[in-house]
Amino acid sequence: MSIWEYANPVRFMRLSDRVLPWLAALSAILMLVALVWGFFFTPDDYRQGSTVKIIFIHVPSAMIAINAWVMMLIASLIWLVRRHHVSALAAKAAAPVGAVMTMIALVTGAVWGEPMWGTWWAWDPRLTSFLILFLFYLGYIALWAAIDNPDTAADLTSVLAIVGSVFAVLSRYAALIWNQGLHQGASLSMDRAEHVADVFYYPLVTAIIAFILLFVTLVILRTRTEIRARRLRALLAREARE
Amino acid sequence: MMPDLGKYAVWVLSAYGAALVLIAALVIQSIWRDRKMARMLAEVEMRSVRQDGDRG
Numbered sequence: 001m002s003i004w005e006y007a008n009p010v011r012f013m014r015l016s017d018r019v020l021p022w023l024a025a026l027s028a029i030l031m032l033v034a035l036v037w038g039f040f041f042t043p044d045d046y047r048q049g050s051t052v053k054i055i056f057i058h059v060p061s062a063m064i065a066i067n068a069w070v071m072m073l074i075a076s077l078i079w080l081v082r083r084h085h086v087s088a089l090a091a092k093a094a095a096p097v098g099a100v101m102t103m104i105a106l107v108t109g110a111v112w113g114e115p116m117w118g119t120w121w122a123w124d125p126r127l128t129s130f131l132i133l134f135l136f137y138l139g140y141i142a143l144w145a146a147i148d149n150p151d152t153a154a155d156l157t158s159v160l161a162i163v164g165s166v167f168a169v170l171s172r173y174a175a176l177i178w179n180q181g182l183h184q185g186a187s188l189s190m191d192r193a194e195h196v197a198d199v200f201y202y203p204l205v206t207a208i209i210a211f212i213l214l215f216v217t218l219v220i221l222r223t224r225t226e227i228r229a230r231r232l233r234a235l236l237a238r239e240a241r242e
Numbered sequence: 243m244m245p246d247l248g249k250y251a252v253w254v255l256s257a258y259g260a261a262l263v264l265i266a267a268l269v270i271q272s273i274w275r276d277r278k279m280a281r282m283l284a285e286v287e288m289r290s291v292r293q294d295g296d297r298g
Binding site: 040049050104111228 | 243245246247248249250251253254256257258260261264265267268269272273275276279280282283286287289290293
């Protein structure tokens with residue numbers, strides 16, 4: 001059986017109906033475990049004090065903010081090449097989730113930055129590219145809303161997803177590319193010497209998995225909504241013609 | 243049970259509060275919109291089936 005068979009809306013709805021309750025329960029439980037572990041059972045950092053606890057929401061939300069755009073890019077390319085409606089609708093469904101995650105990363109970063117850097121905001125490469133990524137999310141959502149024909153909207157937003165991917169990549173690597181600004185490098189790395197300490201590492205990885213599951217759950221739920229909205233539009237158009 | 247957050251309590255609680263409010267709003271809006279769309283679609287499909295039946 002080919003993976004493309006799940007691009008059939010009926011098959012997608014049937015499968016997602018079975019999977020969604022389990023995914024939702026798992027992401028809720030893991031999110032609770034991660035945030036309780038991170039907030040209540042981790043020590044203060046010797047330099048950052050209790051503000052280090054912000055890492056358990058800031059880092060996972062920032063990772064999802066970037067990777068949601070990567071997912072939208074892949075789904076958009078599938079739409080442009082193979083014209084599968086579910087992929088275009090999945091990209092549309094992911095945008096509000098990515099926008100909220102970007103906003104969480106920006107807000108928690110500002111709240112963390114004020115006591116540590118002495119400022120809420122700096123035109124640092126990573127912060128600035130994140131702000132631009134957030135504006136791209138808003139533009140992407142607005143473009144979908146502004147165009148009546150869903151296929152034209154999918155085409156144009158797919159092009160926007162390709163253009164915006166430059167800023168998704170920059171958001172990830174800005175601190176390394178320019179090697180300047182206030183923001184530190186990665187908190188997690190293949191090199192163990194660059195890692196946060198183990199006492200923060202394990203709850204952080206748990207929080208990242210919880211955010212990934214939350215993202216997948218919400219994207220599946222919102223894709224189902226978009227499929228229903230598309231069918232509703234088609235039925236109403238048929239009624240109007242008769 | 244509440245950990246001692248020291249002089250940074252306001253910052254840590256603000257970050258967690260803002261994040262939880264935004265996540266809760268996103269989850270609630272997603273569920274609300276899905277239910278609304280399912281209800282509207284069921285109504286229109288029902289109407290459509292009835293109309294097809296009337297036409298014989």
